[in-house]
Amino acid sequence: MFGEQKKKLALVLGLGASGEAAARLLLRQGAAVTVVDSGAGIGLATPAQALRDAGCVVHTGVAELPGDEWDLAVVSPGISIDSPWVKALRGRAIPVISELELGWLACRSRVLAVTGSNGKSTLVKLCREALEKSGFSAVAGGNYGMPLSALACLDPVPDWLVVEVSSFQLETVDRFTPDVGILLNLNPNHLDRHKTMEAYAGMKARLFAGMQGGQTAVIPELAPDSIRSAVPAGARCFSFGLGDSGGFRYHQGFVTGPGLESPVSVAGTPFDNDVMGVTAAACVAALVGGGVSPQGVTAAARDFERLRHRMQTVAEIRGVTFVNDSKATNLAALTAGLQMARGSVRLIAGGLLKESDLDSVKKSLVNKVRCVYIIGKFSKVMASAWQDAVPCLICADLKEAVGRAWQEAQAGEVVLLSPGCASFDQFKGFEDRGEQFCEIVRGIQKGE
DSSP: OOOSSSOOEEEEEOOSHHHHHHHHHHHHTTOEEEEEESOOOGGGHHHHHHHHHHTOEEEESOSSOOOOOOSEEEEOTTSOTTSHHHHHHHHTTOOEEEHHHHHHHTOOSEEEEEEOSSOHHHHHHHHHHHHHHTTOOEEEEETSSBOHHHHTTOSSOOSEEEEEOOHHHHTTOSSOOOSEEEEOOOOSOOHHHHOSHHHHHHHHHTTTTTOOTTOEEEEETTOOHHHHTTSOTTSEEEEEESSOSSSEEEETTEEEOTTOSSOEEOTTSTTOSHHHHHHHHHHHHHHHHTTOOTTHHHHHHHTOOOOTTSSEEEEEETTEEEEEOTTOOSHHHHHHHHHHOOSOEEEEEESBOOOSOGGGGHHHHHHHEEEEEEESTTHHHHHHHHTTTSOEEEOSSHHHHHHHHHHHOOTTOEEEEOOSSBOTTTSSSHHHHHHHHHHHHHHHHHHO
8 A cells, every 4th residue: 555655644543453463454555544532441551562573663641643645544453434433534535444444455365244233243254264175265254253454464465355344444445346246135123322323324335336247246135126226237246045047046955046057955953044044045046146066064063163152052950941042133134043052942132222223122032931031221121011922030140040031941941141232231341241141050960
């Protein structure tokens, strides 16, 4: 990016993993780099010193940006386009791009990008492993693993980078255009930042906006017109789902689709159900779009190990199965968790609600749930909305919820942590919530 003789001045906003990766890539490109972060906690001390040692100027506890005339500003995904910093930079006509785009501009690999509301990390993992089963070198990153700016520096260069992309990252992309882009699904999420579903969908659609001939968009069969119209006429567009709409379809253990010589089997694997089968169909469509034989999907699905905190079986005690789905931070993910659970469910839900339509999950609650054990800040709101559909019990914390569910569970039932909410009212993050659930279950196991 900085190939001219004059040394360019680059500003990086944010000192998290993305900011650090961006700063190091800019240094490799010969830029003079300044990094700023509004935080000043002890957790920033180590990365701040590491970047200073590498040659960056680093300021923490910053309220206002330095007044230098930057050639470029790179923004981390945690910083909104509506932030005073971004507005100030744009007011000074300084180009602002996301760390994702900075990394992509330096990439020497083909890029498969995945976005969506739920299940992105699982699809990224499946795509990477399917590419490897097909004989390609592939590395996953973005929101899943290493930032793209770090992946761009890998040596040797992988054949493929499989990148998880968030709506936050897409806010500030301009030229980012993957070889294959997948929108897995579109459900209410992050509306505290994007305000409306229309705005949220618009951010997701930016994944496809720059596509040209030879590049492929993969979208759900029921995607809104705003998504379909975002795919340029010159690009390929494949659809996927459960219906018979002419796209890639999961049905009873197999994925069929245009151009396939034979169905792709995922029978007997974690993808052999209507929820995960759609993910497999998206993966098959993406590989076909990238010119790769999709038969590697079968081997990848067969050997697939679920990610932690995503329908992770923790233990079976006296016939009761405990499942950790702490990554389910919205109601659509909660619904998917219920659909995948095998048997009647004792559901542990609650936390910080990110949406208001609690009625949307009632049908699933009635069909699968014996009782909901509700924790967190919005427990009364959730209990009030659901108590006419299913028994609800408000619990003080996760330990009480797991204990009550275990006391009342019968052999063949599932105690499922699938909160449908963010975790930051009682936990450090969904990982912390899931680990605490696992620890509580291990305590029960030891007592048996």
